[in-house]
Amino acid sequence: MTSNKKELSPERREELLGALKARFEKNMHRHKGSEWAKVEAKLDASTEKMWSLNEMERTGGEPDIVGYDKKKAEYIFNDCSAESPKGRRSVCYDLEGLESRKKHKPENNAIDMATAMGIELLTEEQYRTLQQLENFDMKTSSWVQTPSDIRELGGALFCDFRFGHVFVYHNGASSYYGARGFRGSLRV
Incomplete structure (x- = not known):
């Protein structure tokens, strides 16, 4: 067994x-x-x-x-890696976003990867709190949990730190970039 x-x-x-x-x-x-x-x-x-x-x-x-x-x-x-974790980049936001791609599909998506790892994507609030400890994602960006009303319209949110500020942006959930991954949270 x-x-x-x-x-x-x-x-x-x-x-x-x-x-x-x-x-x-x-x-x-x-x-x-x-x-x-x-x-x-x-x-x-x-x-x-x-x-x-x-x-x-x-x-x-x-x-x-x-x-x-x-x-x-x-x-x-x-x-707490300085940049978005390397082993979690080039992924769409979620499975629906991944499946909607016609060409050049990445291997995975942030939501399913996090679930498989037993962690959760950071919320925008958690991301902002993390940035108060030190500066992260000064060259990369990270998907964050996206409110359902934005997700239902096809969008997803990501954050980064530039020019001394945290920025929150949007993209289609099907997008993916070599410099975008996700940060996770785990409670023990």
Whole structure:
């Protein structure tokens, strides 16, 4: 009988924990007041969340803690790579956008990739909050969750950081560019 459980080998798990701890310690400005021992205890208790963090890491997201939800007692991880994660670029917004393309279809779409990874695309608000920690996407852009009324009309939203400001733009959901990917969020 095969297991559908998403878990890492012990070796990969230790490698990932080492990378996460090093990033955590190097970037304390992102999570002032957090203690690694408490974070690690939460991670130890969540095999599937570790798998999702590994997917974020594997695709170039460089996940790190950017907040803590006191009510739910959850750490919030976001992709903190300087630019949109390389392993998640050149994708349409969602499956409907992908399927509507007649020619030159990319291999995937942001919504399905995020779902498969066990993460969610950032909202515009989350994206703006992330940019308050440091500047991201100064050369790339990232799809963000799009309100249903915009999506029903064929559009999708993306953000970037230029000229000292966060910009929110729109494109057709079927569009894709080599410099556009998506950033994810995961609660642990």
